[in-house]
Amino acid sequence: MSHGHAPRTVAAEDVIIPSGHALAKLPLIAAVVGLIGIGASFALMGDHPEQFYLSWLTNFAFFLSFGLGGLWFVIVQHVTRAGWSIVVRRAAENLMVTLPVFALLFIPVIMGMEHLYHWVHPEEGDVVLQGKLGYLNTTFFLGRAAFYFIGWALFALFFYAKSVRQDESKAAQISRTLRGVAPVAIVFFALTLTFGAFDWFMSLDPHWFSTIFGVYYFAGTTVATFALLALSAMVLQRGGLLKGVVTTEHYHDLGKYLFAFNVFWTYIAFSQYFLIWYANIPEETMWYMYRMEGTWLYVSAFLALGHFVIPFFYLMSRHIKRNRKTLAIGALWMLMMHWVDMYWVIQPPLAHHHGGHGASLSVLDLTTFIGIGGIFLAVYAWRMRSKALVPVGDPRLAESLAFENL
Amino acid sequence: MREAKPWGMLAEFENTQTFYKGCEKIRDAGFSRWDAYSPFPVHGLDKAMGLKRSNLPWIVLICGLIGASVGFAMQTWVATTAYPVIISGKPFFSWQAFVPITFELGVLFGAFGAVFGMFGINKLPTYYHPVFTSDRFARVTDDRFFIAVEAQDPSYDERKTKKLLESAGATHIEQLED
Structure with missing residues (x-):
């Protein structure tokens, strides 16, 4: 009744980036900047390979979040047969096809295993690590990583290829097929993300363990992904695209997800901390001890304040989620806090083992950020340029275009 | 009549x-x-x-904040003043332990605010x-x-x-x- 004016279909010029457009050049620019960043990182490695590998892993974890978050978002939309999200689903699909590239970006982690992972050479008499050798050994570690990456790539490319094919064929059968595969994908995704987080980030401190750790990383990836999805749509709309396609209603929903999953992150983060604090077992509390020594305490406090308290009250308001400028500020802030979170998870243990007691940003944190981020952005923007920005063949596209919050 | x-x-x-x-x-x-x-x-x-738009969200927010404050204050008072007991060697004022109940009372009062605030705004119950x-x-x-x-x-x-x-x-x- 009140929404009779929403467009029923989308025009080609709204969803295809024209060849002369500034965004069409973005893949090349980002790739060049990324390669320079990677080159600079290797050049600056010098006598401190530990810092190089830690910085690399931090930014690897940060940008991998978007690939995994994109895959998760797409699967969940199919599992739940969601209608509202169709106009933003292609952006998430473009995020998930960056996953195969992360297999290449993982190579430096393999090169730096000796520096990063203490369990590669456990000391004589370290019974805890001896006991974990069945799981934490180089061969199995590499085999698992290959398994995760191959699985993620296959699912991501499968969902992407089917969705792109639907752009032309408009076949409703494709939606039904994806709905059938999605539940299998979600089980695979949950298990591989959990064990991936255990292997790559939790085993930095191999004596420590937390069964909730996989969920903790997952919660962070969802927050970062919703922030990036909202920002991507805003950038495209500033470039004159997606006019009337992505509306305030869709931004409002992305904002709600951003808020809700940020609360979810807090819930998981506090649950992990709370149980370890209560039980007070030395091998568990060490992980938090490293993060409360020296200046790390300030990083921890900033994380609690900046990743929960401030965005909780900021993103609560409906007006802030429905206004593009205020939502953009919230989304950028959450991206920054997700980076701080990854830094806080990955960098303290080794800094501790090497005698340092404080958090200090390294220039390598910046160069690896530019390097991995550039490559990630190049692939993301290249996919954006190559196909329609919206799944134009989805039979329920009109439902998404006319979507309204109550 | x-x-x-x-x-x-x-x-x-x-x-x-x-x-x-x-x-x-x-x-x-x-x-x-x-x-x-x-x-x-x-x-x-x-x-x-x-x-x-309804004012109900504001009522819920205020009630939720009151609930959380009451929950935290009550536990602080009980644990530090009214009945201090050493539990597993932790300090009397252990804010970490207070968080779940602070959260729960925030949710409870918020829910009360939502239900009874809705009644009030709708003038319920109306018998005639x-x-x-x-x-x-x-x-x-x-x-x-x-x-x-x-x-x-x-x-x-x-x-x-x-x-x-x-x-x-x-x-x-x-x-x-x-």
Whole structure:
């Protein structure tokens, strides 16, 4: 009744980036900047390979979040047969096809295993690590990583290829097929993300363990992904695209997800901390001890304040989620806090083992950020340029275009 | 016995289209003391009626903050002053241990605020209302839609208001007494 004016279909010029457009050049620019960043990182490695590998892993974890978050978002939309999200689903699909590239970006982690992972050479008499050798050994570690990456790539490319094919064929059968595969994908995704987080980030401190750790990383990836999805749509709309396609209603929903999953992150983060604090077992509390020594305490406090308290009250308001400028500020802030979170998870243990007691940003944190981020952005923007920005063949596209919050 | 005085007028509509149009007309005529009744939620009716967004979220927020503060303060007082006990070697004031109950009381008070705030805003429970004197009004729970305009509304004029409702497509109009 009140929404009779929403467009029923989308025009080609709204969803295809024209060849002369500034965004069409973005893949090349980002790739060049990324390669320079990677080159600079290797050049600056010098006598401190530990810092190089830690910085690399931090930014690897940060940008991998978007690939995994994109895959998760797409699967969940199919599992739940969601209608509202169709106009933003292609952006998430473009995020998930960056996953195969992360297999290449993982190579430096393999090169730096000796520096990063203490369990590669456990000391004589370290019974805890001896006991974990069945799981934490180089061969199995590499085999698992290959398994995760191959699985993620296959699912991501499968969902992407089917969705792109639907752009032309408009076949409703494709939606039904994806709905059938999605539940299998979600089980695979949950298990591989959990064990991936255990292997790559939790085993930095191999004596420590937390069964909730996989969920903790997952919660962070969802927050970062919703922030990036909202920002991507805003950038495209500033470039004159997606006019009337992505509306305030869709931004409002992305904002709600951003808020809700940020609360979810807090819930998981506090649950992990709370149980370890209560039980007070030395091998568990060490992980938090490293993060409360020296200046790390300030990083921890900033994380609690900046990743929960401030965005909780900021993103609560409906007006802030429905206004593009205020939502953009919230989304950028959450991206920054997700980076701080990854830094806080990955960098303290080794800094501790090497005698340092404080958090200090390294220039390598910046160069690896530019390097991995550039490559990630190049692939993301290249996919954006190559196909329609919206799944134009989805039979329920009109439902998404006319979507309204109550 | 109380003297019966005119309360207002009740207009009956047979379908959502005329009902929706009737609401828009009453809204545009500047009425403030009126209400619409339907057997099911009509999408977009709040806009047709010109309703502002509810204040309920603010009530919930304030109640939630009060609940969280009460929860935290209560535990602090009990654990440090009223009945201090050493539990697993932790300090008396262990804020970490207070978080779950602080959270729960925030949610509980917020929920109270939502339910009872909704009651208050909707003036519930209402045991008597003049529209109940109409026999036709019983069909509001089945297949009829009603608009009731109060005589106390400054824009109210028995003849003009009746014509306005009829022009929107009201099929039956009756006068109600208090």
